[in-house]
Amino acid sequence: MAHPTLEAALCKTVVLCAVFLPAAVAFGFRDEQLMALLIMLGSPTTPSGYVMAKNMGYDGVLLASATAATTLLSAFTLPGWIFVLRSAGYLA
Numbered sequence: 001m002a003h004p005t006l007e008a009a010l011c012k013t014v015v016l017c018a019v020f021l022p023a024a025v026a027f028g029f030r031d032e033q034l035m036a037l038l039i040m041l042g043s044p045t046t047p048s049g050y051v052m053a054k055n056m057g058y059d060g061v062l063l064a065s066a067t068a069a070t071t072l073l074s075a076f077t078l079p080g081w082i083f084v085l086r087s088a089g090y091l092a
Contacts, residue, residue, distance in 0.1 A: 001061065001062060001065060004062055004066075005062065005065040005066050005069050006069065008045075008062070008066040008069070008070075009066055009069035009070045009073050010073070012042075012044075012045055012066070012070050013042050013044075013070055013073045013074050013077040013078075014077060016041045016042065017038065017041045017042045017077070017081055020037070020041055021034070021037065021038065021041065021081070021085070024037050025090055030090055030091075030092075031090075031091060031092050034085060034090055034091060035082075035091060038078070038081055038082070038085070039078075042074060042077055042078050042081055043074060043078075044067065044070040044071040044074045045063070045066055045067045045070045045071075046067070047067055049063050049067065050063050050064050050067065
């Protein structure tokens with residue numbers, strides 16, 4: 001179960017930001033708007049998704065482990081993305 005969990009966590013905290021933040025910058029988003037997008041894209045998976053997954057018959061254990069992994073990983077990736085965006089001059 002570690003491989004799918006790691007894939008889901010990296011997709012949520014790294015890949016989504018790497019794809020959509022450059023597009024947001026190209027569309028002219030800066031400062032507070034860009035920070036709001038970063039938080040929406042790179043934040044951990046919501047724990048309420050576990051209940052929804054279980055009720056719909058999907059793998060709740062995978063979602064629970066992905067939630068834990070994204071919570072741990074976002075402690076490093078969110079400050080990293082903020083550093084990159086500030087260094088590039090997109091965040092004040």
